[in-house]
Amino acid sequence: MKVLIIDDEEDIRRIAYLSLGKVGGMDVLDADGGSEGLRKAESEKPDVILLDMMMPKMDGRATLAALRGNPSTSKIPVIFLTAKAMRSEVEQLMQIGATGVLTKPFDPMTLASQVRSILSENGH
Amino acid sequence: MRNADKQKKELIQEVDALQRRVAELELVESQRRKTEEALRHSETMFRDLYDDAPIGYHEIDTQGRIKRVNRSELAMLGYSEEEMLGKPVWDFIIEKGASIDAIAAKVSGKKPLISFERTFLTKDGKPIPVLLEDRLIRDADRNVTGIRTTVQDISSRKRVEEALRTSELRMRSIIEHMLEGLITLNEDGLIESMNPTAEQMFGYKSEELTNRHLRILLSEPSGLNDTEFTRSVIEKALGRVSEWEARRRDDRTFPIELVLSEFHVPEGRRFVGNIRDVSERREVDRLKREFVSTVSHELRTPLTSIRGSLSLLAGGALGRLPEEAAEVVALAERNTIRLITLINDILDLERLESGKLEMHFDTIPMETVLKRSGEAVNAFADQEGITLEIPSSTSKVYGDGDRLVQVLVNLLSNAIKFSPKGSRVSVAAHESPAWVEVRVTDRGRGIPASHKRMIFERFRQVEAGDSRQKGGTGLGLAICKAIVEQHGGTIGVDSEEGTGSTFWMRIPSVVRRRESVQRTADDRAARSVSPILIGDDDPEMQQYFELLLRKEGHTVVFGRSAEEAFEILQRNQVSLAILDTVLLENSEADVLEKLRRDPKFANLPVIMVGDKVLLSAEELSNNLAVFLPKPIQEEQLLQAIRDGLARAGGKDVLLVEDDVILLDVMERQLCKDGITVRTATTGKEAIQLAHDRPPGLLVLDVGLPEGDGFDVVDALRRESHLKKIPLLVYTGRDLTAEQRGQLTLGATRFLTKSEATDEEFQSLVVTLLQKSIQSGSQA
Numbered sequence: 044m045k046v047l048i049i050d051d052e053e054d055i056r057r058i059a060y061l062s063l064g065k066v067g068g069m070d071v072l073d074a075d076g077g078s079e080g081l082r083k084a085e086s087e088k089p090d091v092i093l094l095d096m097m098m099p100k101m102d103g104r105a106t107l108a109a110l111r112g113n114p115s116t117s118k119i120p121v122i123f124l125t126a127k128a129m130r131s132e133v134e135q136l137m138q139i140g141a142t143g144v145l146t147k148p149f150d151p152m153t154l155a156s157q158v159r160s161i162l163s164e165n166g167h
Numbered sequence: 168m169r170n171a172d173k174q175k176k177e178l179i180q181e182v183d184a185l186q187r188r189v190a191e192l193e194l195v196e197s198q199r200r201k202t203e204e205a206l207r208h209s210e211t212m213f214r215d216l217y218d219d220a221p222i223g224y225h226e227i228d229t230q231g232r233i234k235r236v237n238r239s240e241l242a243m244l245g246y247s248e249e250e251m252l253g254k255p256v257w258d259f260i261i262e263k264g265a266s267i268d269a270i271a272a273k274v275s276g277k278k279p280l281i282s283f284e285r286t287f288l289t290k291d292g293k294p295i296p297v298l299l300e301d302r303l304i305r306d307a308d309r310n311v312t313g314i315r316t317t318v319q320d321i322s323s324r325k326r327v328e329e330a331l332r333t334s335e336l337r338m339r340s341i342i343e344h345m346l347e348g349l350i351t352l353n354e355d356g357l358i359e360s361m362n363p364t365a366e367q368m369f370g371y372k373s374e375e376l377t378n379r380h381l382r383i384l385l386s387e388p389s390g391l392n393d394t395e396f397t398r399s400v401i402e403k404a405l406g407r408v409s410e411w412e413a414r415r416r417d418d419r420t421f422p423i424e425l426v427l428s429e430f431h432v433p434e435g436r437r438f439v440g441n442i443r444d445v446s447e448r449r450e451v452d453r454l455k456r457e458f459v460s461t462v463s464h465e466l467r468t469p470l471t472s473i474r475g476s477l478s479l480l481a482g483g484a485l486g487r488l489p490e491e492a493a494e495v496v497a498l499a500e501r502n503t504i505r506l507i508t509l510i511n512d513i514l515d516l517e518r519l520e521s522g523k524l525e526m527h528f529d530t531i532p533m534e535t536v537l538k539r540s541g542e543a544v545n546a547f548a549d550q551e552g553i554t555l556e557i558p559s560s561t562s563k564v565y566g567d568g569d570r571l572v573q574v575l576v577n578l579l580s581n582a583i584k585f586s587p588k589g590s591r592v593s594v595a596a597h598e599s600p601a602w603v604e605v606r607v608t609d610r611g612r613g614i615p616a617s618h619k620r621m622i623f624e625r626f627r628q629v630e631a632g633d634s635r636q637k638g639g640t641g642l643g644l645a646i647c648k649a650i651v652e653q654h655g656g657t658i659g660v661d662s663e664e665g666t667g668s669t670f671w672m673r674i675p676s677v678v679r680r681r682e683s684v685q686r687t688a689d690d691r692a693a694r695s696v697s698p699i700l701i702g703d704d705d706p707e708m709q710q711y712f713e714l715l716l717r718k719e720g721h722t723v724v725f726g727r728s729a730e731e732a733f734e735i736l737q738r739n740q741v742s743l744a745i746l747d748t749v750l751l752e753n754s755e756a757d758v759l760e761k762l763r764r765d766p767k768f769a770n771l772p773v774i775m776v777g778d779k780v781l782l783s784a785e786e787l788s789n790n791l792a793v794f795l796p797k798p799i800q801e802e803q804l805l806q807a808i809r810d811g812l813a814r815a816g817g818k819d820v821l822l823v824e825d826d827v828i829l830l831d832v833m834e835r836q837l838c839k840d841g842i843t844v845r846t847a848t849t850g851k852e853a854i855q856l857a858h859d860r861p862p863g864l865l866v867l868d869v870g871l872p873e874g875d876g877f878d879v880v881d882a883l884r885r886e887s888h889l890k891k892i893p894l895l896v897y898t899g900r901d902l903t904a905e906q907r908g909q910l911t912l913g914a915t916r917f918l919t920k921s922e923a924t925d926e927e928f929q930s931l932v933v934t935l936l937q938k939s940i941q942s943g944s945q946a
Contacts, residue, residue, distance in 0.1 A: 058475030126467040148471035152482040
């Protein structure tokens, strides 16, 4: 399974890389922001994208909108990683097309399995 | 011989007569001497009095020249008699004197004395303030020949007066430069004065407000008249800090704290009010909360990396660690997780307190809450060697399931943490008409009475160090309390030191839910009935009332003491109160008065039951109360309830809104204030409900299915008894003046959804409803 992690924090990308790759056995790609993420999503066609909510320049919401707006990426499941986990916000993100929402700080030992279970719940 | 005898006899007689005469003369002479002596004595006495009286004394002639002056006055001024006699009296006085004629003109038969305050100058040039009292001297023909004056040294009085003035000046200057606003009020709540700070705060000049009622400064939507309003302010603010929304001259409102103290002046009772503008503090609170929220979020990012790294290491994802390394990494991971929990708790609490934590209310079986909570703490209980006893329950509550589980998990974890190994933690659930109560009992060391209240505050645990020892954040119970309170419930603890504690929470079981737009009228009637409060401490009476009233389709809540009854009234919407006189230790009049003073309860029907009548018929009717003697006649009681409810009915608010979520929010908000609410989601339904019973106020959205706001107003306007209903148009649309004209019933107000705050909505509803109740327009 190929996963693309989009987060502006390098440390988080590293943890996610270890967590999803080392622990979860996934192929991990990463991008430091929305625009690089869009490029990689288009060129690499990942099976799932983990998207940070709060990023400078292009935030998670805008990135998701762009992904959904592009026919070549519109079908890729997107799971948000966010520190803001109020229920209304989660609902909002689901409404604008998120496949799932995971909260930070996440447990790196179970992150991959959480991602997998969200995907399977959504029939991916 | 005869002749000689006769001569001798005559001589003797003559000598006798002479001797008597001499004696008489001697007597006269001695009396004269005595009189003279008395006169001399008296004159000395008067002279001494005149000279040595403790008061100065002089006489002047019509030219103002001093004719006589006493020793005291000479001593006072330091002159000799020669130096003063014959001199014009003005020479010794600093001020210009009045002429003798002017003095004569002022003196009348009734008021023979006339007094002045003057300053005398002593021989060595020292001014002495004196009080002069002049009396005219007249001759036998009543012509004025001069003036007699007493001179009193009033230096000491002047000094006292001066000291008073200085002290007053000092006080005034303190008051004028105080940072707090000060106003003085008379007994009727009329403003007598205010200091410059208060002037600045409210934008008025002191004199503009003199004799105006205090309420001009307060922005309180209230149907009370001035007297009642004054009384309610005094009650709320006398001797304690009370919070108010104040109103400036320019109508801007701002939050204040007000403390009144009482003092007495000869004219009666007065109040001085200390006013503090707390806008800034509120703003600081808001910023603080925002800061907490931002910082907490900012903390999460680095913590994500730290926790991630440690967990990867501890989990062996990066290879097996040496034993000691694994130990410290596990330690670091544990503490990181604890830090994250703490941040989450702080955030939760902040959201709860600022009302930002969302609650998703629904009817939920208590069974689910108990089961989920039990599952969540099972492993922990096993680990600690504690047996959990969790019962089953058939009760249902209206609440947020996740949040209730959060509360119960917290209570259970605490119970497990603080119980000795091998002991039991048991849960019990009881249902009463008003509450579902869940009790969590442990056999721990208990909580000292002095800590019972405190432990629900933030960062409070029974002993410092508990937190480290037991791994809590110190916020758990504060969060529990906030969550339970958002449910309209209460939380508390019964405990005896050494034998364990029972934490309990009560969640209202009154189900107020809205499932679908399609509801039958019966459904609606059943739902909109609020419970009847039974204030009675006798279990038999409680049972009697419960059986009787339930049979009649009423729901009941119990107040087992006067305090509990009041608490229920404060928290819950109650349609009617039945109060047993036994319950009310204070005289019923007080309780009733207390109740009536609160605008929320002004129209609450009250039925008193008891063994003897303690209130006059007049007091009862003044307070809209009915008294039923015990033993209670069933039919009489039911009739009184029907009457009471009918009287109170109609003073409700009809909310018409097709967005059911918004409708629910509005309903909840108004219910919280004790306002009876009916709801409709379509125009058709609204018209039907208004026909069934005219509401005290109609809150109307414009865009509605099955007849919009305009149709509703049109329909109501056609009926004479409905066209005067007060109306609050609450809409997201911008209305033209013409449209506004079309949307008018009785007193009509417009509020735009996106612009109005909840408070504005609330206060406008209360104001309109009060007006409606006062004018009886719903009748």
